[in-house]
Amino acid sequence: MADVEKLMHEAIDAVTKENWKKCVKHSEKLQNIDFKKGFRDCILETIILTIDPNESDCSSNENEDYF
Numbered sequence: 001m002a003d004v005e006k007l008m009h010e011a012i013d014a015v016t017k018e019n020w021k022k023c024v025k026h027s028e029k030l031q032n033i034d035f036k037k038g039f040r041d042c043i044l045e046t047i048i049l050t051i052d053p054n055e056s057d058c059s060s061n062e063n064e065d066y067f
Helices: 002-014 017-048 060-064
Strands: none
Touching: none
């Protein structure tokens, strides 16, 4: 276990500011993709499934801000 802890500290110490910036940028990109996909799916589901507008995975409060 001491070896694992030593390796962990070495790995953490090896992270540079540039490495961290790249990780944050990549994470933000993935979050934006997920947000857009979820938003699109929510709107499309509401548009396509108009049989019962009260029955949806998206709450009416979420949709009010976008329509």
